Amino acid sequence: MGDQIVQWVAGLLRQAYAMLGLSPIAGILDRIVCAVAMFGFVSVFVMFLVWMERKVSAHMQSRIGPNRVGPFGLLQTLADAVKLTTKEDVHPVKRDKIPYFIAPILAFVATFMGMVVVPFDNKVVVADLNIGVLYIIAITSFTVIAILSAGWSSNNKYSLLGGFRSAAQIVSYEVPLVLSIVPIIMITGKLNFSSIVQYQQQAGYWFVVPQFVAFFTFIASATAEANRAPFDIPEAESELTGGFHTEYSGVKFAMFFLGEYVAVVVSSAVAATIFLGGWLPLPFFGFLHLPGFIWFMAKVLFIIYLIMAFRWTFPRLRVDQLMDFGWKVLIPITILNILITGFVVLLLGKGA
């Protein structure tokens, strides 16, 4: 279903290229169209998520949430975006100009670029890289540099401290994040997202069943990677006045803000793909014959809801508790999980 739609769109594009006389560079144009379409989708989806976040938190606190702009307050984020983009761009005079300018762009783009290797449906993916899992881990590591640049170039003690905390947290939690994907790679022998989903299809189970420990550690460390509550000590309003983006305003602040949500989308999409079977239908619900991308989006939204619910169910961790949880709880669990998975794979004679 999904790939039929893509084929149809591709056919339309071919006709458009032919009309404009651009057929010789169709390959490059296809890439550009894919990238722009993904960018548009992610941007709109993220705006929806901001609304969803406010609605979820309102629900958890027995409030109504945004309900003024548009039906159910759906256009609230649009209004906020207009407000943010038309705001005056206030910046510190003694800033370090180039890093200050680059940091928000890098933070947004680096997280966004992870999205292009996630398959939305069978054969519906912008770039089906062979090493997709590794690519996401690699490209999102740019966010650390972006956050450090932002903290440093603002020339503000609070920003610098926030940047340090944030970078230390991301570097620490990247270890359990990667280690919780390793068992899946050991079982499937593949680094490609589509192949991992196809393996789950053939095996008849989702990896969340045998690897629920890895699923838990992945979600926990992904929440920490995105600097979200209960791991949002880098932003800690009460002590750091907002962390590394204290000195940013207007569009630049919006890019940091949206980048955080894009990070949530990317982590949820990865979790939905490798643990919840990506575009595969729910067990016993295959008779509905829904297109794969609807199942995929439903799973992504479910995980995003989980991450949003965490925010209002767990108290914020102190810095030392944060590091203890990462290094003394999550990492030993993931290493033990890798060991056990290795033994089982060896005993069953499966795997690559």
Place this chain on the structure above:
Amino acid sequence: MTLTLFYILAGVIVASALLVVTVRNLFHCALALAMTMFGISGIYLYLGWEFLAAVQVLIYVGAVTVLIIFGIMLTRRVMDDTARVMNNQVLISFVAAAAVMFVLFMVVGNSSFQSNNHPPEAAVSAPVNETQNPEPSAPYVDEVALLAGGLLKPQNGFAFAFEFVSVLLLSALVGAVVVARKDPS
């Protein structure tokens, strides 16, 4: 077309590498270093070795450069522009750099660089790369399996060294923790 891409990448690498050694602000140097490393991973992608490119970004941008930035931030004052680019060891460091460069040129000149093609059955969303496959002569190699086999297969003789390096790194990690640990008293 593809050659133009190579020249763009090479230009970015050389320009940012020059920035690394000439800019006075050390933090800007570190950012330029990240750019250089990213450009080199672009060269790997240009040759079709995706795994190598991803690992290059992961290690050199995500780890080494971040470590350098941490080092700079913890040892220097904010907006400190006073790093000296030259000192009185210019001559001897020039000789050392030239020697390293000579060895590298020898090694590079003697090795044959092969590019890798994209997998033939790659499921791309749109039927994109039917027309653009510049060198179909080079066969596709599963580089991850190739690398893993080369490192870990017993007959290649690197398995022991591989494990030994892991133990070495582990002991370095433990040593770092011991050094950084607060005195219990």
